[in-house]
Amino acid sequence: METLIANLGLLVQNRQRELAELCDCDPADLPLILRQIRALNPKPGLAFDHAPAPVFPPDLIASQGAGGWRVELNRDTLPAITVQEDRLADGAADPAARAARRKALAEARALALALDRRGDTLLRAAAVLVARQSGFLERGPAHLQPLTLEDVAAELGLHASTISRAVAGRMIQTGPRALPLRAFFSRALPGQGHGEAVSRDTALDFVNRVVGGEDPENPLSDDAIVGLADRAGLQIARRTVAKYRATLGLASSYERRRQAVMGG
Known part of the structure; x- marks a missing residue:
């Protein structure tokens, strides 16, 4: 061996x-x-190794009230720096020591300011995500809207790389569950050039629902599903329908008809 x-x-x-x-x-x-x-x-x-996986507290907390969703930072998880100002008299040390103290204080203030800015960017980005994806939070992944880093960055007047760094690895508590902020992003699927662009989750849900409700002896072709999506105001290309039908484990209309006949 x-x-x-x-x-x-x-x-x-x-x-x-x-x-x-x-x-x-x-x-x-x-x-x-x-x-x-x-x-x-x-x-x-x-x-x-029987040690349970560590559970980390969320970085943000989203709560729904009468006025909509509200997002706040979880202060317990955020690093904090308290800068103690120099209380020594100017003559209490030699010039080199005073210069070193002034430099250290300036660096500490800069670090505290950077942490405040990072927290502010995280909070603003999360507020945009929750506002734009309220349907996702309230009704599930099928209602996830197309939203990219570039979209959030444009709304906040920042660069997409800044948003990417701000949300990386961050979690938000939304009622009984915690979600990664990355779950709020979804790119629009390629379509036919008209109708409303949809996210991957929306397309998957639509294809699954229409195939699940079809007449087994007269199943819907991919072109027919595209037509239904168009009438529903959704923009889904035929190749997208075929791709996600396969992802869902759904056979072609020919195979579904053959299975219905053999099963009957």
Whole structure:
């Protein structure tokens, strides 16, 4: 077994006879040995690690009231710096020490200001995401609207890279669940050039619903689904319908009709 593992390169090169000779076995035995290797656990130590995954508190909290959604920073998770001003008299140290104190204080103030700005950018970006994706929060992923980093950056007058850094790894508490801020972004799908652009989740939900409600003996073609989407005011291209139908595990209209006939 050790010899086989040490010479797996021969297997990749289809030099099975040479590998069998090194392992002192018959070439017909190699598939059985390989199946045994594939059945092994590559990380056996994990079976002894019973420590639960750490749960980190959210960076923001969104709550819904009579006036809509409200977003605030979770101050418990934000780093804070308190700068103590220099209280020493000017003559209490030599000029070099005073200069070093002034430099250290300036750096501390700059760091505190940078943290405040970062928190402000995070809060403003989250407020835009929650306002633009309220349907997603209230009714689920099918109501996720197309929204990109560039859209949020344009609304706040910032660069997209600034928004990307601000939301990276950040979580927001929305009622009973916590969501990554990245979940609020969704690019518009390519369409036919008219109608309302939709997000990936909206397209998936639409395709799943219309196929689920079709007449099994007269299933909808991809072109028919595009037509239904167009009448519903949604912009979904035929290739998108085919792609997401496959993602959902839905067969073509021909196969669905054949399955209905065979099942009947």
